[in-house]
């Protein structure tokens with residue numbers, strides 16, 4: 595099986611679930627299309643990542659799994675911040691409110707393609723500017739959609755409530771992925 599992802603969290607979740615995976619990250623254009631919802635976007639990008647790797651000769655007869663995660667609030671899509679200012683602005687947007695974390699997953703096995711989107715609601719405490727700046731200075735937000743990692747030592751301190759799959763927020767809804775792989 596191939597995991598088309600460089601995300602350390604996805605790699606760990608697949609390995610802990612017992613899958614013998616080869617890591618081949620896909621480098622695709624992740625630009626959103628005009629009018630595309632966050633949910634459409636993550637499913638399309640997950641499928642583009644999986645298709646790019648499934649097309650490689652070395653992927654022949656292998657199952658390919660890919661995913662993409664985004665944070666959605668007020669019709670805005672928050673991906674990975676480009677710099678610390680953008681990370682602070684994202685966290686200010688999320689402060690004291692509930693947002694959605696959407697992960698699109700695509701599985702390709704020969705001519706079969708399955709994809710789905712899993713959504714988890716996450717509610718943040720009110721965050722002070724000092725708290726936001728200290729968290730961003732820790733470096734933890736920089737490679738993560740929405741500028742936080744719920745699994746991180748700092749990120750877990752921001753979260754008041756979660757409704758849905760925790761592992762979906764981390765980047766891969768592993769229980770649903772397992773069920774989709776079992777059903778192939």
Ligand SMILES: Cc1cn([C@H]2C[C@H](O)[C@@H](COP(=O)(O)OP(=O)(O)OP(=O)(O)O)O2)c(=O)[nH]c1=O
Pocket residue numbers: 598599600601602603604619620661662663664665674695737738739740742743744745749763764765
């Ligand atoms: C919201 C949130 C996101 N994230 C991470 C998961 C993803 O790695 C990242 C979103 O970026 P993605 O573009 O989904 O994935 P990636 O670039 O890290 O890896 P690849 O494209 O190779 O699969 O944000 C957390 O780790 N914790 C969180 O709480």
